[in-house]
Amino acid sequence: MSMTESTYRIQGATGEWEVVIGLEVHAQITSNAKLFSGAATDFGAEPNTQVSLVDAAMPGMLPTLNGECVRQAVRTGLAINAKINKYSRFDRKNYFYADLPQGYQISQLYHPIVGEGVIQISLDDKDPDAHGKAIGVERIHIEQDAGKLMHDQHPTMSYVDLNRCGVALMEIVSMPDMASPKEAAAYVRKLRSILRYVGSCDGNMEQGSMRADVNVSVRKPGDELGIRTETKNVNSMRFIQQVIEYEAQRQVDVIEDGGTIVQETRLFDTEKGETRSMRSKEDAHDYRYFPDPDLLPLELEDDFIFDCKASLPELPDEKRARYKTVLGLSAYNAAVLTAEHETAIWFEELLDTTDKPEKIASSAANWMMSELFGALNNMGKSIEESPVSPAEAAELLGLIADGTISGKIAKQVFEIMLETGDGAAKIVEEKGLKQESDTGAIEKVIAEVIAANEDKVEQYRGGKDKLFGFFVGQTMKAMQGKANPQVVNELLKQKLG
Amino acid sequence: MANIQDLGIAGIRGGIDSGAFTAVEVAETFIDRVSAAKPLNAFLVETPDHALTAAKAADEAKAKGETLGKMAGVPIGMKDLFCTEGVPTTAASGILEGFVPQYESTVSANLFKNGAGMLGKLNLDQFAMGSSNETSAFGNVISPWRRNDGGNTDITPGGSSGGSAAAVAGRIAPAATGTDTGGSIRQPAAFAGITGFKPTYGRCSRWGTIAFASSLDQAGSMAHDTRDCAIMLEAMAGFDVKDSTSLDLPVPDWEAALNSDLKGKRIGIPKEYRVDNMPSEIDALWQQGIAWMKDAGATIVDVSLPHTKYALPAYYIIAPAEASSNLARYDGVRYGKRDLPDGAGLQDMYAATREAGFGDEVKRRIMIGTYVLSAGYYDAYYTQAQKVRTLISQDFDKAWEQCDLLLTPTAPSAAFGLGEKSDDPLAMYLNDVFTVPSSLAGLPAMSVPAGLDGQGLPLGLQVIGKALDEQNVFNAGLALEERAGFVAKPEQWW
Amino acid sequence: MSVDKETVQKIANLSRIAITDEECEHFVPELNQILGWVEQLSEVDCSNVEPMTAVIPNKLRLRADEVTDGDKRDKVLANAPVAEHGFFAVPKVIE
Numbered sequence A: 001m002s003m004t005e006s007t008y009r010i011q012g013a014t015g016e017w018e019v020v021i022g023l024e025v026h027a028q029i030t031s032n033a034k035l036f037s038g039a040a041t042d043f044g045a046e047p048n049t050q051v052s053l054v055d056a057a058m059p060g061m062l063p064t065l066n067g068e069c070v071r072q073a074v075r076t077g078l079a080i081n082a083k084i085n086k087y088s089r090f091d092r093k094n095y096f097y098a099d100l101p102q103g104y105q106i107s108q109l110y111h112p113i114v115g116e117g118v119i120q121i122s123l124d125d126k127d128p129d130a131h132g133k134a135i136g137v138e139r140i141h142i143e144q145d146a147g148k149l150m151h152d153q154h155p156t157m158s159y160v161d162l163n164r165c166g167v168a169l170m171e172i173v174s175m176p177d178m179a180s181p182k183e184a185a186a187y188v189r190k191l192r193s194i195l196r197y198v199g200s201c202d203g204n205m206e207q208g209s210m211r212a213d214v215n216v217s218v219r220k221p222g223d224e225l226g227i228r229t230e231t232k233n234v235n236s237m238r239f240i241q242q243v244i245e246y247e248a249q250r251q252v253d254v255i256e257d258g259g260t261i262v263q264e265t266r267l268f269d270t271e272k273g274e275t276r277s278m279r280s281k282e283d284a285h286d287y288r289y290f291p292d293p294d295l296l297p298l299e300l301e302d303d304f305i306f307d308c309k310a311s312l313p314e315l316p317d318e319k320r321a322r323y324k325t326v327l328g329l330s331a332y333n334a335a336v337l338t339a340e341h342e343t344a345i346w347f348e349e350l351l352d353t354t355d356k357p358e359k360i361a362s363s364a365a366n367w368m369m370s371e372l373f374g375a376l377n378n379m380g381k382s383i384e385e386s387p388v389s390p391a392e393a394a395e396l397l398g399l400i401a402d403g404t405i406s407g408k409i410a411k412q413v414f415e416i417m418l419e420t421g422d423g424a425a426k427i428v429e430e431k432g433l434k435q436e437s438d439t440g441a442i443e444k445v446i447a448e449v450i451a452a453n454e455d456k457v458e459q460y461r462g463g464k465d466k467l468f469g470f471f472v473g474q475t476m477k478a479m480q481g482k483a484n485p486q487v488v489n490e491l492l493k494q495k496l497g
Numbered sequence B: 001m002a003n004i005q006d007l008g009i010a011g012i013r014g015g016i017d018s019g020a021f022t023a024v025e026v027a028e029t030f031i032d033r034v035s036a037a038k039p040l041n042a043f044l045v046e047t048p049d050h051a052l053t054a055a056k057a058a059d060e061a062k063a064k065g066e067t068l069g070k071m072a073g074v075p076i077g078m079k080d081l082f083c084t085e086g087v088p089t090t091a092a093s094g095i096l097e098g099f100v101p102q103y104e105s106t107v108s109a110n111l112f113k114n115g116a117g118m119l120g121k122l123n124l125d126q127f128a129m130g131s132s133n134e135t136s137a138f139g140n141v142i143s144p145w146r147r148n149d150g151g152n153t154d155i156t157p158g159g160s161s162g163g164s165a166a167a168v169a170g171r172i173a174p175a176a177t178g179t180d181t182g183g184s185i186r187q188p189a190a191f192a193g194i195t196g197f198k199p200t201y202g203r204c205s206r207w208g209t210i211a212f213a214s215s216l217d218q219a220g221s222m223a224h225d226t227r228d229c230a231i232m233l234e235a236m237a238g239f240d241v242k243d244s245t246s247l248d249l250p251v252p253d254w255e256a257a258l259n260s261d262l263k264g265k266r267i268g269i270p271k272e273y274r275v276d277n278m279p280s281e282i283d284a285l286w287q288q289g290i291a292w293m294k295d296a297g298a299t300i301v302d303v304s305l306p307h308t309k310y311a312l313p314a315y316y317i318i319a320p321a322e323a324s325s326n327l328a329r330y331d332g333v334r335y336g337k338r339d340l341p342d343g344a345g346l347q348d349m350y351a352a353t354r355e356a357g358f359g360d361e362v363k364r365r366i367m368i369g370t371y372v373l374s375a376g377y378y379d380a381y382y383t384q385a386q387k388v389r390t391l392i393s394q395d396f397d398k399a400w401e402q403c404d405l406l407l408t409p410t411a412p413s414a415a416f417g418l419g420e421k422s423d424d425p426l427a428m429y430l431n432d433v434f435t436v437p438s439s440l441a442g443l444p445a446m447s448v449p450a451g452l453d454g455q456g457l458p459l460g461l462q463v464i465g466k467a468l469d470e471q472n473v474f475n476a477g478l479a480l481e482e483r484a485g486f487v488a489k490p491e492q493w494w
Numbered sequence C: 001m002s003v004d005k006e007t008v009q010k011i012a013n014l015s016r017i018a019i020t021d022e023e024c025e026h027f028v029p030e031l032n033q034i035l036g037w038v039e040q041l042s043e044v045d046c047s048n049v050e051p052m053t054a055v056i057p058n059k060l061r062l063r064a065d066e067v068t069d070g071d072k073r074d075k076v077l078a079n080a081p082v083a084e085h086g087f088f089a090v091p092k093v094i095e
């Protein structure tokens, strides 16, 4: 894989500046119950109904660890080829806030469950392998989410809802390896894809299942790393890019005006498109981390890790490679079909209908990307919601492959399938859309067309080649588009001489 | 037959069993004792109905010929560190004033399941931080004991389980729960002339017990004698999935296996426990204890626990550090006191609430804990203390190569007068010099009343055992008890 | 290491305890006495010693991913100094 040097630069008064970006992505681990309590994690419940006495930090309440959350973190680590730490610990991060009933967040500072890994990103959709870049992941640790504060319900009070409090998160910390907003977005997109393949996070950014702390610094090319700022809780791909653009420009301006960057936590104002310093708390950086004495060290057995590994699906990079080499797809098609796990699953279910998937893979891929995606897009549906199943699509593609219908008729059939839910063969049968390949029948029609257009035949034979299309059109029209176009072409050439 | 009020758990069990009295009579006796004992300030809340309901259930079960629970018909006192459903629970702190738990601690639930009733909630040092019961927000507990000088100086019952010790010593409750973080069961037991047992860390669930220092806190039994402590501990202990540090082990039948014959047992005498300025009476009692052990058939070996001197300072880093974090939840948002000065924001409300709600000793420990964990000091203090803790634990492991149990005094002095040490936190901390090392190592240990000092105040001997070897600790305690023949009890002056 | 008034105020603030000047005054010597005393730990040679993690050997158990709790808002809010519309209420926070 060739590494690509980013050419993203901020043009300052004193010259060009590079941007250095690191991301801390908080991904909600998919689980029924919370990390340390048995309360549910469903989105959108009535306030404080998914709260246990443990989550509310009642006196004497103690945490117990949800094994599924551990398993999903390990599986995620394995999916990015990271080191799995067989010994990890939970630490308390101490600070006072109304969304944090315990007065501390249980997290993993000193001994995270997952160590260094790597995520391959690409800036070229057409050929991902040609312009790839490896982004280092420093660590993944498990921690609790906080509750929610509502500021707009009462003139003088904020309301506290603890439903989210204690929900399991993975914090995936990248190395400062990204150099442009585009790279950061590509990283988040790829990470999201992997998490969804693994099934460890649903990647739903609108519901807050994934959000990023964006660390940005600037430097002159070749210089040491600059001082970074951290913009918290950015919850969309677009905002992440905006934050980077804004912060990089702001920092360049500050430095070029003779100022210095302070290492600080910032907030992103989505309306203004600006970041601003969070109301400075002098003790914000003194979290007094120490190992949580209510929890023992987490020790993982080889068997546990082995089972996690065995349960992983084929991941996007492997899948993409296989689609190219084994199935013979183009780099672009392979990339598109593997970007989302659901798309790949759909595609593979389609291929599963035949013994020789490589024979239909390319046509199936083309059909999905041109016909299916377009239709779904128009309907505003995701591929899991597709009204046409992979088996039904296979039936349709089979009719094209064996010459029963033409590609053109197939479009028509597909539309009817979407409308009625009927199978392709049934539609073709009922509507009489079967393609005519019988030379006798076609010859008969051609004879009629020639007879009815003597003048044009003369002109054609006189050298007006362009008229050939006219005869094809007339023949197809007379046969309501059901004639096999190849046969029509061949026979017309014979008859017209 | 002795008066009901003088009976302990086994005595009550025997009397109910033989029909000498009913459980309701027992409950009524102690309910009256509780309401008459207000001058001692041992109880923060009285729950006579709870005791009576349990007694009636015991009597009914007996009438039906059902097998009775281990604690059937025994009305106990509950240290107010255990959350009790529907019964106010404060940890003796103003910050929890008005708090009524919506849940039952595992330990209290276990006791109730075994048939115990509850007389009320017992006073203690605020958040179990103290060794004299002088840090309670609801006033000192006064020991039923008085010096034999004819004066009426109020004496400390010890702490933090001071209410428990006073209640049992004063025959106000036949037994009581305690918790021990650095000696909070054993030291008050010694000061009050009763028996107190702290099991191996993890034997009793911490779920629903208000936390002081999570890696040290352990519930235990406080009663008249070894047998009662064994019965009660069996009823309290047990694996609890809700506590991650709970030990997944069956609870042995300690009472059934009680045996004071110590033949073949080696009793270690740690030389580092011979501290400077130890009153000669304590030393003499220790020598007496050694003689009793020999008399019971044990052999005596001198052992060394070289890091003993560092146990207290390590404890006074680890415990406050954990406490500073454990007590962060008392913020005036979800329960307890809220102090909201005019125009105060959230963080001001926290600070005002905690200022108003916590006592001085609690504040002191929170601040020490905050300091030792804060940026730049963590390794020098906290990590170093946890390393020293490892060394202390290893000291014990090495000693176990030479002996089966350790015998030491429980406290470096007899009970002192209330107010005599309260101005000097450090002097107060030194009370726990003999109990803290075994707490740091999570080992089972007990205090047995063994004699009186020249002022007529009780003194205790401590037996420390290997992890999970409660049985041999009980057995050695029983051997001491049989030989000490401690029958002294405070005269009722209240 | 010894603490001065300013440090004690800082610790008190970090602990969210609003101590008065007067209180601060008496905490300074007390904390110094205690900190001075615990500092004797630095004499102990702890090279090659691991800090204690589990006092009694024990393993962290993993819970099954089942919803076994929650749905008890009344109990959660029962002791709240101020609760409204199913929420805890606190003085307005400006973020």
Ligand SMILES: [Mg+2]
Residues within 6 Å of the ligand: A024, A213, A230
């Ligand atoms: Mg962050």
Ligand SMILES: [Zn+2]
Residues within 6 Å of the ligand: A026, A143, A171
């Ligand atoms: Zn985080």
